Amino acid sequence: MAVKTMNKSKEYLERDEKYVNQVLARYSPTVIERGQGTYLYNMEGEKFLDFGCGIAVTNIGHCHPKVVEAIQKQAEKLLHVSVTAYHPNYIDLAEKLVEITPKSLDSVFLTNSGAEAVEGAIKMARYVTGRPAIINFRGSFHGRTYLCASLTTSKLYYRDMGEPLAPSIHTVPFPYEYQMGKSAEEAMEETFEYIDMLFHQFVNPKQIAAFLIEPVLGEGGYVAAPKGFLSRLKKLAQEHGILLIADEVQTGFGRSGKMFAVEHDNVEPDIMTMAKGIAAGMPLAAFISRKELTSKWPAARHGTTYGGNPVSCAAALANIQVIQEEKLVERAAETGARMLKRLKKFAEGKKHIAEVRGLGMLIGIEFKNEQGKPCKDWAEKVAQRCLEQKMIVLTCGQQGQVIRLIPPLNISPAEEEEAMTILEKALS
Numbered sequence: 001m002a003v004k005t006m007n008k009s010k011e012y013l014e015r016d017e018k019y020v021n022q023v024l025a026r027y028s029p030t031v032i033e034r035g036q037g038t039y040l041y042n043m044e045g046e047k048f049l050d051f052g053c054g055i056a057v058t059n060i061g062h063c064h065p066k067v068v069e070a071i072q073k074q075a076e077k078l079l080h081v082s083v084t085a086y087h088p089n090y091i092d093l094a095e096k097l098v099e100i101t102p103k104s105l106d107s108v109f110l111t112n113s114g115a116e117a118v119e120g121a122i123k124m125a126r127y128v129t130g131r132p133a134i135i136n137f138r139g140s141f142h143g144r145t146y147l148c149a150s151l152t153t154s155k156l157y158y159r160d161m162g163e164p165l166a167p168s169i170h171t172v173p174f175p176y177e178y179q180m181g182k183s184a185e186e187a188m189e190e191t192f193e194y195i196d197m198l199f200h201q202f203v204n205p206k207q208i209a210a211f212l213i214e215p216v217l218g219e220g221g222y223v224a225a226p227k228g229f230l231s232r233l234k235k236l237a238q239e240h241g242i243l244l245i246a247d248e249v250q251t252g253f254g255r256s257g258k259m260f261a262v263e264h265d266n267v268e269p270d271i272m273t274m275a276k277g278i279a280a281g282m283p284l285a286a287f288i289s290r291k292e293l294t295s296k297w298p299a300a301r302h303g304t305t306y307g308g309n310p311v312s313c314a315a316a317l318a319n320i321q322v323i324q325e326e327k328l329v330e331r332a333a334e335t336g337a338r339m340l341k342r343l344k345k346f347a348e349g350k351k352h353i354a355e356v357r358g359l360g361m362l363i364g365i366e367f368k369n370e371q372g373k374p375c376k377d378w379a380e381k382v383a384q385r386c387l388e389q390k391m392i393v394l395t396c397g398q399q400g401q402v403i404r405l406i407p408p409l410n411i412s413p414a415e416e417e418e419a420m421t422i423l424e425k426a427l428s
């Protein structure tokens, strides 16, 4: 995104170009030195309102004092042990995750990143079912490793890593009402009809290990599955002995206005992946399943050197405590609903705004051009205008035609007002 480059950052940007693999694209051309609460500060000391949260990671804001303290204390005691032995934080965190996830999920594996969590979940699903195939959904994002990129269809450039991609992956439509031009009911019907066709013409359901789904498409445009969709999918999965894997990497830890987005549909997936909001920015992720399934996966069939690092686990425990004590799940539902209502009202009659949608504090604004087609230019222009007014906003969507608002769950009313004012100006 072309914006003015600030002076002190400039030297770093030049050295970045010289020494860093430029495949790593960054959204904003500035160098961030520190973060506090809802704000990031660059090398020039300029303050940015952060509505990107490092892509939905810093759900409790930057450098929350309770998390910083937990990290400092743990860093003095033990930095690493891996599978050499057990450590208490791993077990404490596993117990906590069992407590806050849907009831039937009771067996945790910790990893470093969302992609590793998805890879682990798929590997386990294949092992325990003895089936090879996976059904994924059009427009979803599951990570950048070889298997995860093969499972990702949000944008071509994630998959554009050279054929052949991983085999036995069957992609079905996600019930994206606006894109399909259909009601929720009709969009769901289209998806289930497609799955039915798949079962009769492409793949025997007995070959399918799992459905893999994001309850809300993240990178694919902030599109929540219509109410009732996940529960119907779970029912279908059960009829065929297929597992349901919910990828909650972006939606977890209060982001959707529930601790996990599957709760909106009262669905208990067989496996659930989580990352991002788990540890306030420290590298950590997890997949959780039922003991009854994980006990079919013999010891040492999977492992990790760094996953479940003691410092990351300490950060996660403090982070979850903050989410619970400060009632941030409830707060996300309230603040998100208020922002959504205001933005929907503001969008009325604006011909380039195709749709404003959201669940909790996952809010997407989709843009269209004069012909009614997805419009990336508008999304980029709005994000750029926000940046010029010192507010960070990220884009998403299958053609980059959506801006996504993912602020910390604990933004203050003043910060909310500041953001809405900047956004309304940028959108005008």
Ligand SMILES: Cc1ncc(COP(=O)(O)O)c(C=O)c1O
Residues within 6 Å of the ligand: 055, 112, 113, 114, 115, 116, 118, 141, 142, 143, 144, 214, 218, 219, 247, 248, 249, 250, 275, 276
């Ligand atoms: C839904 C979803 N799954 C998986 C991933 C991959 O996570 P990571 O980047 O930590 O590997 C992401 C990252 O954006 C995601 O949004």
